[in-house]
Amino acid sequence: MKITDVKVIVSSPGRNFVTVKIFTDEGLTGIGDATLNGREKAVVAYLEDHLVPILIGRDPSRIEDTWQYFYKGAYWRRGPVTMAAIAGIDTALWDIKAKAAGMPLYQLLGGASREKMLCYTHAQGTEISEAVEAVAEKIEQGYHAVRAQVGIPGLPAVYGTDKSATNVAALNNLPHEEVWSTPKYLRHIPKLFAALREKLGDDVELLHDAHHRLTPLEAARLGRDLEPYRLFWLEDTVAAEHQEGFRLIRKHTVTPLAVGEVFNTIWDARLLIEEQLIDYIRMTTVHAGGVTPLRRIMDFASVYNVRTACHGAMDMSPVCLAANLHLGLWAPNFGIQEYTPYLPETLEVFPGAWTAKDGYLHPGNAPGHGVEIDEALAARYPYERSYLPVNRLEDGTLWHW
Known part of the structure; x- marks a missing residue:
């Protein structure tokens, strides 16, 4: 089995969500969540510009190797943008593997x-x-x-x-x-x-x-x-x-x-x-x-x-x-x-x-993990820029939110 295509779907059905959808040559698909609240587009760019091109042609069953490749292979490791992007792919691959096995992921x-x-x-x-x-x-x-x-x-x-x-x-x-x-x-x-x-x-x-x-x-x-x-x-x-x-x-x-x-x-x-x-x-x-x-x-x-x-x-x-x-x-x-x-x-x-x-x-x-995405319906809810709040003390000092 090989990965043939990857979509990064951004939609806002009440909240902004970034979803990775992976397609294979055997017809199996899997999806993963790559949402980073308030910084969604940063993850989209990381996926589309850096990770998706490397995925095409890879064996979706080699989840561990793919995860290590994206983590260790980046040199600049960790961080919320990197890890959310990797998470979207990793979760989608586990979805595919469990579907191929015909069992829920927990099994x-x-x-x-x-x-x-x-x-x-x-x-x-x-x-x-x-x-x-x-x-x-x-x-x-x-x-x-x-x-x-x-x-x-x-x-x-x-x-x-x-x-x-x-x-x-x-x-x-x-x-x-x-x-x-x-x-x-x-x-x-x-x-x-x-x-x-x-x-x-x-x-x-x-x-x-x-x-x-x-x-x-x-x-x-x-x-x-x-x-x-x-x-x-x-x-x-x-x-x-x-x-x-x-x-x-x-x-x-x-x-x-x-x-x-x-x-x-x-x-x-x-x-x-x-x-x-x-x-x-x-x-x-x-x-x-x-x-x-x-x-x-x-x-x-x-x-x-x-x-x-x-x-x-x-x-x-x-x-x-x-x-x-x-x-x-x-x-x-x-x-x-x-x-x-x-x-x-x-x-x-x-x-x-x-x-x-x-x-x-x-x-x-x-x-699989049991959740799918209705792409046609998702397209009706376009991305809406939004921010998390920030916090200040009573004297105006910026504080933890």
């Missing part, structure tokens, strides 16, 4: 380690009472785990608290600027989880995302303040580049820690995993370079009792979610899967076999 990886996968979804409010009700609504819908965010008194709406403030699809001109105050945040967040436990009791799993905005000492303080409320995890406490900072956090709190959604390779997480400074690794297929490296990372994490928790926001297409689900069903150290329901138009463009029911996910049993 090709080694089979299922569980019947279904626990997921968590998001709930938020501009004030505590609104956030508590939002979380309660998600529990009523069947979710067993919810990430809770709330607005901070004295600040405008920020990420995760008011959908209108961070509606990325609507921000097509310049990035939206948010305002941040860590002292106000640290004083307020424990009050949210006190209210949630009072309302919902102890059986609901609660999560929270600090979005990389704290110093290690601030994160340690927050983790300790949240200990009475037994969070499932505290996510992305400090800037992800600062792996050593987690040593200080770990010394001062037993609140479980999760990180990794912006990591691109195992080198971004090696120290955190080896020293057991985190409890959950949140790397995802499209940002980690595809199925091939993420499977390795999951195996590496299992040695150190670190569990998986793939990033699963709406800015990654259903193709990425499906790949994450197949890996999650296989991984013996699976922890939880992030899940934010897609817009109807997104699901129409990317029909798939995966299911979501009663707070659990399953990738389905269709050959």
